[in-house]
Amino acid sequence: MKKNTFYLIVGCTAIALVGLFWYSDVVRMPLLIEVAFIVAVAAIYLVRRRVTDLKEDERDVKITEQAVLRTMQVFWVVFCAFSIGAVMQLLRTPTFPRGFPPGPPPILPELLSPRLIGFVQLGLLCLMIFLYVGFRIYYAGIYGGWETDEE
Amino acid sequence: MGAGKQMRNKIKVFRAMHDLTQEHLAQVIGVNRQTILAIEKGKYVPSLDLAFRIARYFGVSIEEIFMYGDEEQAGLVQ
Numbered sequence: 001m002k003k004n005t006f007y008l009i010v011g012c013t014a015i016a017l018v019g020l021f022w023y024s025d026v027v028r029m030p031l032l033i034e035v036a037f038i039v040a041v042a043a044i045y046l047v048r049r050r051v052t053d054l055k056e057d058e059r060d061v062k063i064t065e066q067a068v069l070r071t072m073q074v075f076w077v078v079f080c081a082f083s084i085g086a087v088m089q090l091l092r093t094p095t096f097p098r099g100f101p102p103g104p105p106p107i108l109p110e111l112l113s114p115r116l117i118g119f120v121q122l123g124l125l126c127l128m129i130f131l132y133v134g135f136r137i138y139y140a141g142i143y144g145g146w147e148t149d150e151e
Numbered sequence: 152m153g154a155g156k157q158m159r160n161k162i163k164v165f166r167a168m169h170d171l172t173q174e175h176l177a178q179v180i181g182v183n184r185q186t187i188l189a190i191e192k193g194k195y196v197p198s199l200d201l202a203f204r205i206a207r208y209f210g211v212s213i214e215e216i217f218m219y220g221d222e223e224q225a226g227l228v229q
Contacts, residue, residue, distance in 0.1 A: 055181075055182075055183055057181070057182035057183050057186050058182070058186070058197070058198055058200075058201060059182070059183070059185070059186040059189060059195050060183070060186075062195075142194070143189055143194055143195045144185065144188060144189025144190075144192055144194030144195055
């Protein structure tokens with residue numbers, strides 16, 4: 001299989017995933033897009049192995065490794081910071097009402113609504129993508145990225 | 152194994168001796184042309200495996216192509 005065919009398949013898969021995302025939102029079935037995403041990524045990895053003119057040598061692997069490593073180093077800090085905030089919600093247990101006669105139990109304010117968690121996760125996802133692309137460009141430059149030379 | 156300042160090589164010289172282009176050498180060795188270019192410019196230090204493949208292709212020992220530090224000036228490499 002040619003490299004361009006592979007990129008075409010990846011593009012079609014991405015469009016199909018966007019469609020499925022919309023559909024799973026319409027039918028209120030998040031599991032559909034979750035499973036579809038896993039299947040799509042697995043399929044892309046399988047198809048990628050059949051590409052004949054996509055040469056990835058040790059320098060490419062090194063660039064990818066470094067980019068992934070740095071992305072994860074930033075990501076785990078941001079993710080843990082967010083998770084610590086989420087744990088705070090667990091610690092907010094209701095207290096006994098004081099005074100006499102005891103009033104109604106206090107209503108705890110919701111620190112992190114599911115909607116907010118969704119937005120934060122969307123932000124984290126975008127952050128990861130931008131960081132990865134940025135680090136890739138950076139390390140490709142470090143390891144002699146786009147220089148042109150002689151023959 | 153990054154952009155090692157201490158590692159030098161004579162790939163360009165050997166290429167010229169064998170009248171090879173970067174593209175051709177890259178194809179024979181099994182890497183991208185950018186990798187050969189990056190190694191020649193000292194931006195990327197190849198793995199031992201790749202270094203051996205390059206040296207064997209030219210029919211010389213690794214030490215004749217790759218030099219570490221100031222070995223060349225110190226006369227350690229003949």
